[in-house]
Amino acid sequence: SPDEARMDLNPSFLGIALRSLLAIDLWLSKKLGVCAAEGAAWGSVRPLMMLLEVSGHGIPWLLGTLYCLARSDSWAGREVLMNLLFTLLLDLLLVAVIKGLVRRRRPAHNQMDMFFTLSVDRYSFPSGHATRAALVSRFILNHLVLAIPLRVLAVLWALVVGLSRVLLGRHNVTDVAFGFLLGYLQYSIVDYCWLSPHNAPVLFALWSPP
Numbered sequence: 001s002p003d004e005a006r007m008d009l010n011p012s013f014l015g016i017a018l019r020s021l022l023a024i025d026l027w028l029s030k031k032l033g034v035c036a037a038e039g040a041a042w043g044s045v046r047p048l049m050m051l052l053e054v055s056g057h058g059i060p061w062l063l064g065t066l067y068c069l070a071r072s073d074s075w076a077g078r079e080v081l082m083n084l085l086f087t088l089l090l091d092l093l094l095v096a097v098i099k100g101l102v103r104r105r106r107p108a109h110n111q112m113d114m115f116f117t118l119s120v121d122r123y124s125f126p127s128g129h130a131t132r133a134a135l136v137s138r139f140i141l142n143h144l145v146l147a148i149p150l151r152v153l154a155v156l157w158a159l160v161v162g163l164s165r166v167l168l169g170r171h172n173v174t175d176v177a178f179g180f181l182l183g184y185l186q187y188s189i190v191d192y193c194w195l196s197p198h199n200a201p202v203l204f205a206l207w208s209p210p
């Protein structure tokens, strides 16, 4: 119809801005994917990036939290760990739903050699490592009493995990940027819905101290 033709010929400012952002994103992400393969410009740093990948993977965080929960002998410790577990599971669910809805393909230069992935992890938006890094870092800063250097380290770790996703070629810059934002917001949700023996007594009765 004439109306549709007019819309095609006069794309909105938002449409142009989004398309430009995506073009810059693809161009920048390709340039930054310097560890995407052994033979890439920074291929020798790839093992270090893979180590960062493991440090932000869901499996070690879930198993580590479950292990600490099983060993915890205080109510306060169990409460924090139970909420961390809830946070990690909520994050997996939310990222899987968004990845499944958006279905953005991973960058062409990525090698799909990640360990232990879910089927939705063939998609790249948002970066699950970035969401986890942001929320775990915020969780740690808010619930552990740490010296300043360790607090700085927690923030640096999250930033470096996010950066490593782009350097490895796993993600575009916008996947990681949105991942950070989502992880940050998810922490606010968890803080708001904080589980305690008062509002979830059954859950805590399951994990009575040994």
Ligand SMILES: CC(C)=CCC/C(C)=C/CC/C(C)=C/CC/C(C)=C/COP(=O)(O)O
Binding pocket: 057, 058, 059, 062, 063, 092, 114, 115, 116, 117, 118, 121, 124, 126, 127, 128, 129, 130, 165, 170
């Ligand atoms: C152990 C418990 C309590 C539950 C297990 C729940 C479950 C289904 C865990 C799966 C964990 C898993 C395989 C996570 C995938 C992590 C990953 C590779 C994400 C991709 O990150 P991205 O940054 O590349 O998007």
